[in-house]
Amino acid sequence: MRNRKRTGWHRVINGVSISTxxxxxxxxxxxxxxxxxxxxxxxxxxxxxxxxxxxxxxxTNYQQAFSQYNFGVYFRNSLIVTLIATxxxxxxxxxAGYGLGRLPMRGKFSLMVTLLMISVFPEIALIAPLYxxxxxxxxxxxxxxxxxxxxxxxxxFAIWILRNYFLSIPKEMEETGRIDGAxxxxxxxxxxLPQALPGLFTAAIFCFTACWTEFLMALTFNSANxxxxxxxxxxxxxxxxxxxxxxxxxxxxxxxxxxxxxxxxFRKFVISGLTSGAVKG
Amino acid sequence: MSTVDLDQVxxxxxxxxxxxxxxxxxxxxxxxxxxxxxxxxxxTTALRMVAGLEDITxxxxxxxxxxxxxxxxxGRDIAMVFQNYALYPHMTVxxxxxxxxxxxxxxxxxxxxxxxxxxxxxxxxEWLNRKPGQLSGGQRQRVAMGRAIVREPSVFLMxxxxxxxxxxxxxxxxxxxxxxxxxxxxATIYVTHDQTEAMTMGDRVAVMRAGVLQQIDDPQVLYxxxxxxxxxxxxxxxxxxxxxxxxxxxxxxxQLGSQxxxxxxxxxxxxxxxxxxxGKTVVIGMRPxxxxxxxxxxxxxxxxxxxxxxxxxxxxxxxxFTIDAKRVLAEGxxxxxxxxxxxxxxxxxxxxxxxxxxxxxxxxxxIDTAGLQFFDPVSGAAIWS
Numbered sequence: 001m002r003n004r005k006r007t008g009w010h011r012v013i014n015g016v017s018i019s020t021x022x023x024x025x026x027x028x029x030x031x032x033x034x035x036x037x038x039x040x041x042x043x044x045x046x047x048x049x050x051x052x053x054x055x056x057x058x059x060t061n062y063q064q065a066f067s068q069y070n071f072g073v074y075f076r077n078s079l080i081v082t083l084i085a086t087x088x089x090x091x092x093x094x095x096a097g098y099g100l101g102r103l104p105m106r107g108k109f110s111l112m113v114t115l116l117m118i119s120v121f122p123e124i125a126l127i128a129p130l131y132x133x134x135x136x137x138x139x140x141x142x143x144x145x146x147x148x149x150x151x152x153x154x155x156x157f158a159i160w161i162l163r164n165y166f167l168s169i170p171k172e173m174e175e176t177g178r179i180d181g182a183x184x185x186x187x188x189x190x191x192x193l194p195q196a197l198p199g200l201f202t203a204a205i206f207c208f209t210a211c212w213t214e215f216l217m218a219l220t221f222n223s224a225n226x227x228x229x230x231x232x233x234x235x236x237x238x239x240x241x242x243x244x245x246x247x248x249x250x251x252x253x254x255x256x257x258x259x260x261x262x263x264x265x266f267r268k269f270v271i272s273g274l275t276s277g278a279v280k281g
Numbered sequence: 282m283s284t285v286d287l288d289q290v291x292x293x294x295x296x297x298x299x300x301x302x303x304x305x306x307x308x309x310x311x312x313x314x315x316x317x318x319x320x321x322x323x324x325t326t327a328l329r330m331v332a333g334l335e336d337i338t339x340x341x342x343x344x345x346x347x348x349x350x351x352x353x354x355x356g357r358d359i360a361m362v363f364q365n366y367a368l369y370p371h372m373t374v375x376x377x378x379x380x381x382x383x384x385x386x387x388x389x390x391x392x393x394x395x396x397x398x399x400x401x402x403x404x405x406x407e408w409l410n411r412k413p414g415q416l417s418g419g420q421r422q423r424v425a426m427g428r429a430i431v432r433e434p435s436v437f438l439m440x441x442x443x444x445x446x447x448x449x450x451x452x453x454x455x456x457x458x459x460x461x462x463x464x465x466x467x468a469t470i471y472v473t474h475d476q477t478e479a480m481t482m483g484d485r486v487a488v489m490r491a492g493v494l495q496q497i498d499d500p501q502v503l504y505x506x507x508x509x510x511x512x513x514x515x516x517x518x519x520x521x522x523x524x525x526x527x528x529x530x531x532x533x534x535x536q537l538g539s540q541x542x543x544x545x546x547x548x549x550x551x552x553x554x555x556x557x558x559x560g561k562t563v564v565i566g567m568r569p570x571x572x573x574x575x576x577x578x579x580x581x582x583x584x585x586x587x588x589x590x591x592x593x594x595x596x597x598x599x600x601x602f603t604i605d606a607k608r609v610l611a612e613g614x615x616x617x618x619x620x621x622x623x624x625x626x627x628x629x630x631x632x633x634x635x636x637x638x639x640x641x642x643x644x645x646x647x648i649d650t651a652g653l654q655f656f657d658p659v660s661g662a663a664i665w666s
Contacts, residue, residue, distance in 0.1 A: 173367050
């Protein structure tokens with residue numbers, strides 16, 4: 001085997017960095033196209049050859065999305081539904097994950113497998129019965145009509161992530177807490193939870209993203225304009241005669257921004273949350 | 282200031298495993314009691330029962346004369362140092378040390394003063410605002426100690442607190458832990474699997490095996506007069522050489538493989554019980570330091586052996602040798618690797634560093650008969666009277 005030192009351009013341009021570049025391009029280009037197009041005028045959107053940079057730069061699409069297409073309402077609805085569902089998932093998921101990870105209990109394994117099975121269950125198979133259920137409850141076109149199913153669908157995965165995270169915390173932490181004189185709830189709150197923060201962030205971001213982008217249930221259960229969430233709202237921008245691409249792009253950018261910010265801030269936590277248990281910390 | 286008394290304590294796990302059997306143990310005020318034994322011998326379980334982290338199946342644990350079987354860990358006025366330290370990673374050193382005091386609702390000024398004082402004792406003052414993750418292993422160990430002593434508990438429990446440190450630091454911390462323990466003068470139970478730690482630190486040492494207490498004594502007594510084969514083999518490094526031997530008429534000699542070793546009368550006087558084993562097999566034990574090389578013109582019991590390997594330690598030579606007698610292993614006293622690697626008849630001697638000896642030589646040891654030990658081959662009990 002040759003063992004020569006990489007020098008000059010070999011250090012920068014090699015198989016790994018080239019593939020990284022193409023992957024980044026593959027993911028980044030569509031995103032760039034959405035952002036660039038959202039600043040174009042309707043005329044320059046359709047030019048051939050296409051404009052790579054918007055010229056002139058226009059914010060009309062953004063103004064239209066909020067003024068003509070009710071995007072502000074959709075954004076608010078999405079925020080309410082997503083935040084509350086995520087909060088419920090975290091609260092219940094933390095307790096369940098702690099119990100399943102830490103407390104002595106029968107049938108833990110079967111419970112975890114059941115949860116896993118539920119989490120891979122296709123949403124579309126449950127839409128019809130859920131619709132009937134919500135209709136009988138009078139919950140169609142309401143926030144709770146989306147919040148409860150969202151929380152239920154995202155709980156299994158969150159419980160899995162959190163349980164694995166709790167498992168990676170040494171049990172001596174609780175024992176030290178007991179000897180130090182902390183009550184069980186205080187032990188969880190002051191000693192265990194701060195150490196499980198990466199797991200909590202990971203679960204929160206996955207749940208947030210899933211709720212934020214959910215389409216099928218939102219479309220089926222909340223069809224009234226006042227309760228539409230962003231994905232449904234954007235889909236309904238178009239009419240039989242026109243598809244306002246620029247406005248759709250602008251709305252999509254606004255919709256993606258919160259997730260981008262979240263992931264960017266908590267990226268370190270998310271990575272450590274996903275890899276916990278792989279190596280002993 | 283307190284004492285700890287375990288009275289006929291048993292621990293049976295739900296799966297039927299009997300981890301601790303009829304354990305009686307009294308730790309005096311200010312005493313450092315070491316619980317030592319191979320892994321799985323029940324020493325940690327015993328400690329955890331004292332701490333209240335493990336239920337007691339039967340028997341009673343008393344701290345300061347009061348039965349605490351049903352008292353929560355918090356109410357027992359104990360402090361415990363764990364093997365992995367269990368420091369709270371999200372709190373600073375000062376918060377870690379002060380957490381128990383904070384839970385007791387100690388006023389802030391007093392708490393800060395207490396934490397400072399403790400940090401001073403342990404040399405942690407400049408690290409008080411660091412998180413445990415930024416500390417070295419030895420410093421973390423000290424924080425764990427600090428967290429325990431700041432509360433001024435009446436009992437101190439330590440579960441292999443030094444086993445995560447490297448060898449050099451362990452020797453250093455060993456002395457430090459002993460010093461701190463003497464300074465605060467609190468009854469302490471110290472669990473370890475390392476017999477060197479047990480010998481050097483303990484005021485008294487309790488040797489356990491498979492849940493049963495084998496012997497409890499001063500370290501020197503444990504070394505000089507082990508009650509049974511297990512204690513003899515477990516205490517001491519390198520371990521005692523144990524061989525099967527047949528006792529001669531009137532216990533005037535023993536047959537060790539093909540060699541006949543004459544025993545002076547002093548041996549029978551010290552071990553009168555040996556006479557009744559005439560013609561029978563016993564286990565003979567010789568500490569490595571009781572096998573010096575023979576001096577010209579010297580008299581007394583000798584043992585010829587083939588040298589396999591010589592390790593020069595500077596202060597002494599460790600000679601690995603082989604004789605044609607059958608070597609005896611006390612079950613559980615050696616690591617599995619050591620048991621697997623054992624060659625029949627193998628033994629170890631520690632001799633003067635300037636002895637000219639090399640691998641392949643034939644060597645003659647002069648047996649220091651005052652240090653000989655004899656054990657019943659079936660029960661393993663030491664033969665004295």
